[in-house]
Amino acid sequence: MSLPEGKKAMRQRLIIAELGMSPAVRTSVLAQRLGVSAETVRRDIEELTRLGLVSRTYGGAAGRQLGLQPEFQDRSTLAVEERDAIARAAIELVKPGDVLMIDSGSTTARFAHALALAARRLTVITNCFAVANALVQQSEVRVLFCPGEFSSRERGVYGSETCSFLQRFYADVAFIGASGLTVEGPTDVETQACWVKRAMIERAERGVLLLDATKFNRRHFEIVCPLDALSDLVTDRQPEGALASSLSASRVAVHVGRKADNPAAAPAGLPLASS
């Protein structure tokens, strides 16, 4: 109506919206409902699939699983092993009874998931839906969710509401993620997200950065905080060079998670995985 938005964009939005309601839609019914040919719908779905917004199926499209895996933008699928290693190592930093602040992000969500399995008595304050959702299964954990402007990008809330809410609490440990880590400190792309991370670090006794090694020395738009604002770094590979020396100069304890030597156990599981 107001914006000069093409018919195509509109259609695609509707497809996504529809997928928000039902787990799968069929090309043919979409074509009918949208008043276009099936071929066009197919092309739309294909485009949306390339963008990672839906996934194409035979006969239609399905919404990507928004539980955890989603397009938390990052190369999430690439680093599941690493993330799990990080998550397991990070759990060591948590004591029963602690109050935790947990940032949004795919690594932190994974951490939350691991935390849920560990089943400790905890209070968690978070601005990320995936984190809340992972933990709430566990009745031992009380989850306090932050207010703020809802963002679909990270499925969390941001903004000044969020930050000022965080100010009202005091936590034992803050777990944050970032898109990069340089000698100057963790960096991220989103200003709003940076503010939340800063607030969490500030309000917690210890600030723990969860970050896989591929992000070492990656610089992004904004620096979250100087290195010495952090107390710990949990990662999957020992940092080297300038980064390593800066970390130790700033008295940041580095914890390296070992990958799953995990005896699988895979109850009934088969290698059902790839095609």
Added chain:
Amino acid sequence: MSLPEGKKAMRQRLIIAELGMSPAVRTSVLAQRLGVSAETVRRDIEELTRLGLVSRTYGGAAGRQLGLQPEFQDRSTLAVEERDAIARAAIELVKPGDVLMIDSGSTTARFAHALALAARRLTVITNCFAVANALVQQSEVRVLFCPGEFSSRERGVYGSETCSFLQRFYADVAFIGASGLTVEGPTDVETQACWVKRAMIERAERGVLLLDATKFNRRHFEIVCPLDALSDLVTDRQPEGALASSLSASRVAVHVGRKADNPAAAPAGLPLASS
């Protein structure tokens, strides 16, 4: 392994597990992987669908969307038509530029979905994740999420944090749901949820109750508010008897949504709903 579990149950577990990894699976590949005929897989999927564990698609199965469909408790699937009718009717009460408060619940979530398609410029304050998620696709809508204790039951937040947050705002319209409606007012089962509903009604110019007719004269644990605290009721069937007279005595405007006589074509945002 341990339990005496039939091959069938095993297969079905694997199907579900597979669905945990990818948003959709195909009958043919499952058949191949599981070493059974496609027909058998189809029967499995059908059975799982009846149990509500997956949803059947053309060519395979998809995981149910945990955003909305899940065990949002209620007989959700039964009343999709009704809910859509209600949602469409409720949209009439919204003007561009309005500030809305939207409660948690399956009817209100459906309403949010319809609202997203209608693409108006709006500000929405909600305590329900499904609502936020439905609306956020729409860049025209600003979504403000409430703080509070996260509850898995309704996938939303509750508690005094939530209520006092709501006090800080003033909205044009509050849309709330309920488990029942009696002459004394809407009723619900959950005390925490009731407080949120009350806060929303109190802070809005108009209080609109969204409720399907099966809930008429159903009494639950707690009364949310007296009838005259409401300004509108949107439902799918004209109430009758004592309820009808109480409503008119309390000056509650009753809007009855007509089920989709869907004029097809539907160029822009229209009844894209169920099959």
Added chain:
DNA sequence: AGATTGGTGTGGAATGTCCCACATCGATTG
């Protein structure tokens, strides 16, 4: 043993989807 039941495979007709090449239409651009 004979009957019954539940689970499964088979075959074929009907239907639906996919994909490609090509035509069309409108807007932007040189």
Added chain:
DNA sequence: CAATCGATGTGGGACATTCCACACCAATCT
């Protein structure tokens, strides 16, 4: 103005899925 590009519809051949009825097998019940 003509050329071009992007978006969309069309038609048809290839291929997949569905559905149904029926056969088959094994375990259980009478």
